[in-house]
Amino acid sequence: MRTHAIVVSVIALALLTATTGHAQRGGRAPEGFLREGIPKMPNPPGPAPKRDLSGVWVGPIDNKPDRLPAMTPAGEALFKERKPYGSASRNDDLGASNDPFITCDPLGFPRNLLAHAVSSRGRFIFGSAPDRLLIAYEQQRVWREIWTDGRALPKAVDVRGAPESRYYGHSVGRWENDSTLVIDTTGVDERPWLDEEGHPRSSSARIQERYTRRDQYNLQLTVTIDDAKFYTKPWTWMRADFYWVQGQDFAETICIPSEGIEYRDTLARPSGIVIR
Amino acid sequence: MKGYLLVAGAVSLGVLMTVSAPAFAHHGNAAYADEITEFKKATVTKFAWANPHTLINFDATDASGKLVHMVVETAAPQALRLIGWSKTSVAPGDVITVRMYVAKNGNPAGRLQKIILADGTELHDTQLGGDEGGKTRFDPDAGK
Amino acid sequence: MRRAWTGVVLGVAGAVFLSALAVAQNSEPRSPWKYYPEDARKNVGDGGPAPKRDLTGTWAGESSGAGVERLVPPESPPPLTPLGKQLFERNRAEGGRGGITIAESNDPHVRYCDPFGFPRNMNDQIRSMTITTLPDRTFVLLKFMTIWREIWMDGRALPTNFSRGKDVHDPTYNGYSVGRWEDDYTFVVETTGIAPETWATEGGYPHSVDARVTERFQRKSKNDLTLTMTMDDPKLYTRPVSLGVVHFRWIPSQTFFDFTCIPSSVQRYLKEMADPAGQPNPAK
Numbered sequence: 001m002r003t004h005a006i007v008v009s010v011i012a013l014a015l016l017t018a019t020t021g022h023a024q025r026g027g028r029a030p031e032g033f034l035r036e037g038i039p040k041m042p043n044p045p046g047p048a049p050k051r052d053l054s055g056v057w058v059g060p061i062d063n064k065p066d067r068l069p070a071m072t073p074a075g076e077a078l079f080k081e082r083k084p085y086g087s088a089s090r091n092d093d094l095g096a097s098n099d100p101f102i103t104c105d106p107l108g109f110p111r112n113l114l115a116h117a118v119s120s121r122g123r124f125i126f127g128s129a130p131d132r133l134l135i136a137y138e139q140q141r142v143w144r145e146i147w148t149d150g151r152a153l154p155k156a157v158d159v160r161g162a163p164e165s166r167y168y169g170h171s172v173g174r175w176e177n178d179s180t181l182v183i184d185t186t187g188v189d190e191r192p193w194l195d196e197e198g199h200p201r202s203s204s205a206r207i208q209e210r211y212t213r214r215d216q217y218n219l220q221l222t223v224t225i226d227d228a229k230f231y232t233k234p235w236t237w238m239r240a241d242f243y244w245v246q247g248q249d250f251a252e253t254i255c256i257p258s259e260g261i262e263y264r265d266t267l268a269r270p271s272g273i274v275i276r
Numbered sequence: 277m278k279g280y281l282l283v284a285g286a287v288s289l290g291v292l293m294t295v296s297a298p299a300f301a302h303h304g305n306a307a308y309a310d311e312i313t314e315f316k317k318a319t320v321t322k323f324a325w326a327n328p329h330t331l332i333n334f335d336a337t338d339a340s341g342k343l344v345h346m347v348v349e350t351a352a353p354q355a356l357r358l359i360g361w362s363k364t365s366v367a368p369g370d371v372i373t374v375r376m377y378v379a380k381n382g383n384p385a386g387r388l389q390k391i392i393l394a395d396g397t398e399l400h401d402t403q404l405g406g407d408e409g410g411k412t413r414f415d416p417d418a419g420k
Numbered sequence: 421m422r423r424a425w426t427g428v429v430l431g432v433a434g435a436v437f438l439s440a441l442a443v444a445q446n447s448e449p450r451s452p453w454k455y456y457p458e459d460a461r462k463n464v465g466d467g468g469p470a471p472k473r474d475l476t477g478t479w480a481g482e483s484s485g486a487g488v489e490r491l492v493p494p495e496s497p498p499p500l501t502p503l504g505k506q507l508f509e510r511n512r513a514e515g516g517r518g519g520i521t522i523a524e525s526n527d528p529h530v531r532y533c534d535p536f537g538f539p540r541n542m543n544d545q546i547r548s549m550t551i552t553t554l555p556d557r558t559f560v561l562l563k564f565m566t567i568w569r570e571i572w573m574d575g576r577a578l579p580t581n582f583s584r585g586k587d588v589h590d591p592t593y594n595g596y597s598v599g600r601w602e603d604d605y606t607f608v609v610e611t612t613g614i615a616p617e618t619w620a621t622e623g624g625y626p627h628s629v630d631a632r633v634t635e636r637f638q639r640k641s642k643n644d645l646t647l648t649m650t651m652d653d654p655k656l657y658t659r660p661v662s663l664g665v666v667h668f669r670w671i672p673s674q675t676f677f678d679f680t681c682i683p684s685s686v687q688r689y690l691k692e693m694a695d696p697a698g699q700p701n702p703a704k
């Protein structure tokens with residue numbers, strides 16, 4: 001059984017069974033597990049270390065986002081062009097989805113937080129380098145750089161003299177208090193979808209993550225989006241928990257384009273597969 | 277002797293051109309002509325700043341005065357950034373001069389030598405970083 | 421003779437162009453979010469002694485514009501066993517064997533933007549990397565394709581079973597890595613369990629899942645880091661094969677630009693440019 005060979009088939013499977021926060025995870029977790037697939041730590045959590053999120057975390061768990069606000073006309077126009085697949089599908093036609101993730105295009109930020117793995121959860125780890133925090137994700141093995149040197153976010157991207165937009169954006173971070181880290185991001189490339197349904201996100205969107213470490217094993221993450229180009233007001237896109245990973249380990253979860261394309265061209269399309 | 281005269285001529289024209297025949301057998305060179313075709317007053321219709329090669333689609337008139345829709349490829353962004361290009365260097369609607377090696381098989385496509393923007397700025401193709409396909413061998417890191 | 425003159429022309433014109441470029445850059449406001457290769461080039465010298473047991477930070481590698489010493493490529497020809505020769509012949513690297521075009525290549529990276537995998541991702545498009553550590557691990561964060569590698573330093577042994585059985589480990593694109601400090605300035609990493617569909621090098625050297633790749637990172641000074649790689653794969657190679665040497669320089673601003681391939685862009689490029697370039701004119 002090969003990790004990346006499975007990934008393609010379980011992308012389809014995952015989207016059959018789970019969308020953003022609406023999935024039924026089924027009854028109670030078995031003894032010794034916080035949730036299915038998440039072992040509970042044997043000892044009770046100690047207090048949160050100060051200004052320290054280092055370690056491997058798994059989530060999102062119990063995501064309770066706001067409903068999406070109404071979109072602007074520009075947002076609606078872009079949204080219409082997008083054809084999701086899986087249970088997020090909005091229409092009945094048998095035409096192929098144009099979700100860029102089918103060909104393994106980068107998920108981009110913040111869609112990568114939704115973690116399209118079998119369990120619809122992914123892991124991430126915090127590290128550091130001079131003037132930065134670094135976040136490495138299990139999902140697609142990508143990493144983000146969060147500048148903590150007090151610099152301002154770029155005022156614009158993709159115009160003369162300005163930095164380019166990036167799939168994972170430009171981010172700055174600061175500690176609001178000893179247990180809350182705030183990260184602000186802008187300049188995300190407009191091509192990656194915001195979510196599985198294909199909602200848009202502009203490169204001028206301001207995306208804020210607030211990580212609050214409640215104790216040694218429990219982390220809360222709230223993500224708010226302020227994107228006046230495409231949405232009529234800001235909203236909370238994610239409100240979820242993350243838990244400490246026993247064994248502090250990762251799997252390698254990478255979408256392999258040749259496998260994704262082969263699946264699409266040799267199986268899904270010829271069969272007229274509609275994944276519902 | 278001949279080689280020296282050719283080089284001197286190239287330098288005095290202020291033109292950066294390799295004087296040796298393209299002896300390197302990399303992708304794209306075999307498919308494209310060795311001589312340069314110049315399109316003046318080319319109107320950019322699309323600019324794809326992308327891997328593996330950046331593409332410029334443009335409309336121009338060919339030698340017989342016919343309107344042609346061409347696409348020319350150059351290096352990837354990570355190579356072009358190092359020699360003055362950026363994502364916003366070229367945009368649809370820009371009117372530029374394109375100097376390129378056109379496809380031998382008649383496809384309206386080819387490999388870039390350089391573009392000249394309306395303000396006179398020159399942006400070159402490059403083989404920086406082992407980008408097989410560039411014919412100009414323009415490489416600011418050469419000799420380091 | 422001609423080659424030397426061509427070099428002079430290129431060098432002179434290159435210098436002229438670079439100074440023009442510097443002028444153009446100076447007229448634009450500077451952004452801390454952008455990489456200025458001329459700043460990295462101006463940072464000459466060793467910058468002082470190397471810190472002990474510390475590789476943390478962002479490094480400029482091959483073809484980064486930082487004036488880094490050119491890499492030494494993998495040894496060629498590779499010392500292959502008969503099975504190794506068979507597998508090597510199957511791989512059609514772009515640019516190889518008298519001019520293989522993109523249309524003719526079967527390099528999964530060139531045709532699909534599949535990740536390179538290790539060890540190819542340490543000497544192909546290795547323009548920049550960032551290294552960071554946790555108490556039990558070192559991370560190598562590659563700029564190209566924004567992919568990271570994990571090197572365990574907790575004394576664990578490498579897995580050895582990648583086929584079947586209770587203790588089987590799935591082969592992965594980046595393999596399983598363990599690392600240790602050999603002395604205060606030399607960090608040695610061993611990796612195995614790499615998925616065999618990846619190419620070990622840009623030129624298409626094959627490898628089995630049991631191949632063992634050794635990396636030696638040597639921090640020579642504050643500003644200089646050198647990586648030497650060898651691969652030991654007795655099924656396919658008659659002896660350990662050198663994968664070359666890559667040089668890195670410290671980037672003063674610790675910033676480099678993003679670069680990646682987007683699979684759908686690659687598909688579009690192949691359809692519009694590379695594959696038609698290999699076709700005869702349908703109109704003829």
